[in-house]
Amino acid sequence: MDPGVAFGTGGSGFMRLNFGSPRAVIVDALGRIEQALSQR
Numbered sequence: 001m002d003p004g005v006a007f008g009t010g011g012s013g014f015m016r017l018n019f020g021s022p023r024a025v026i027v028d029a030l031g032r033i034e035q036a037l038s039q040r
Contacts, residue, residue: 002018004011019026 002016004014004016007016
């Protein structure tokens with residue numbers, strides 16, 4: 001995790017997660033997270 005401000009002033013107050021993974025794995029993971037949150 002990195003402070004968002006390291007990537008520009010608009011990132012102040014946020015944290016940035018960097019993932020070293022193939023795009024397809026990240027897309028799949030985000031889809032699963034979206035699905036889980038929509039069922040709440």
